[in-house]
Amino acid sequence: MGTSVNMYNMGQIDAEEVVNNYTTISDIVDHTLKDQSKSRYHGVYEQVKGGVESMFANSGVATCDVIIKIYEPQLEENKFDLAWLKRVSQLLARGLCEDAELLYKVSEYQHNIEPSGASAFGLARMYLKAEDIDRALEFYAQAVELTENAEQKGEYLNQMATLHLSQDNLTQARNHALRAIEVRPDWGAPYILIGKAYALSANSIGSKELEKKSAYWAAVDKFMKAKSVDPSFADEANEQIRIYSAHFPAKDEVFFEGLEVGSTYTVGGWINERTTVRTK
Secondary structure: OHHHHHHHHOOOOOHHHHHHHHHHHHHHHHHHHHOHHHHHHHHHHHHHHHHHHHHHHOOOOOOHHHHHHHHHHHOHHHOOOHHHHHHHHHHHHHOOOOOOHHHHHHHHHHHHHOOOHHHHHHHHHHHHHOOOHHHHHHHHHHHHHHOOOHHHHHHHHHHHHHHHHHOOOHHHHHHHHHHHHHHOOOOOHHHHHHHHHHHHOHHHOOOOHHHHHHHHHHHHHHHHHHHHHOHHHHHHHHHHHHHHHOOOOOHHHHHHOOOOOOOEEEOOOOOOOEEEOOOO
16 A cells, blocks of 8 residues: 555556555455454454555545546446445545535445444435435434434434424424424423424414414423423523513403413414413
């Protein structure tokens, strides 16, 4: 590998040849490390692998353009070769090719062969960055299904809820936040999200001014719940409570509608939740 890098620096070979040499050497080393009959040499080959990786990383050869030019034409014939896909994925990551279409395709093929919650989540984040919301949600859903860990599953569900909220899909935002609460009942984030969804929809609730303002009662209920189950969210919850309590109806508005402070009230529209009458 050192010879290849030196020859590249002297202009005797091009970047593509260095990358090809790196791939060939890496394949040989990896094959040897998997061969148990040569286990006594594994320590030496681990050192060789580290040296090769270091030289290649510092060579400045593995640019996105070079990697894509070499490997994109080979993709279809290698889409079921997990070792090849992992190698190209590593090269693309090393080249910081986060927006390369080749990375998306390689990641999907790798996920199809060896699906995991982590790989699905990675694809979801990639498609989110590319602003392909439908594909992002598709892989978020796969991440949820493939993940057993409750903390991670709750995180994925809450990120789905956040994405739906950003698209004004309020019902779906609440549904996914509630699923996050099911798996992580002591986490405040999903309650905060539901509260924000309720507050955002105030103008669509009912036709009377008080009916619209009742959404803020339901929102504040969620913020209060967030800090009660998860004190780490107390500061954020208190700030949201301060903001939206200012939108509560005045005492005369409540009186005019024949309501009493402290009485039970059912918020209409998609929220459809019981809350308590309050004034600012």
